[in-house]
Amino acid sequence: NGFYLDISQPEGFPAQQDLMAIRMNVDNFEEAYQLLLSHGFKNFYGDETVGTSSSKSAIMISPSGFVINLVQHIKD
Numbered sequence: 836n837g838f839y840l841d842i843s844q845p846e847g848f849p850a851q852q853d854l855m856a857i858r859m860n861v862d863n864f865e866e867a868y869q870l871l872l873s874h875g876f877k878n879f880y881g882d883e884t885v886g887t888s889s890s891k892s893a894i895m896i897s898p899s900g901f902v903i904n905l906v907q908h909i910k911d
Contacts, residue, residue, distance in 0.1 A: 856894070856902035864891050864907035871895045871903065 861867040864884075878884075879894040886892075892906040 856904045858904045860906050867905055
C-alpha cells in the first residue's frame with residue numbers, strides 16, 4: 836500500500852560508486868535464490884546469506900551488473 840525507498844551501505848559492499856538495487860521481498864528465500872542463480876545472478880557474499888532475528892537476505896548481482904537485494908522477512 837505504498838512505496839519505500841531504502842538508502843543503505845551493506846557491510847562488506849564497496850562504496851566506490853553509487854549503486855541502485857531493487858529489494859525483492861519473498862515468502863520462500865531458497866526458491867527465489869535458486870531462480871536468480873539459474874538466471875546467472877551471483878551472490879555478492881559467495882555462498883553466505885545475511886541473517887538476523889527478523890530476516891534473511893543476499894545481494895544478488897546479474898551478469899550485466901543489475902543488483903537485487905533478496906529478502907525474506909521471518910514471520911512469527
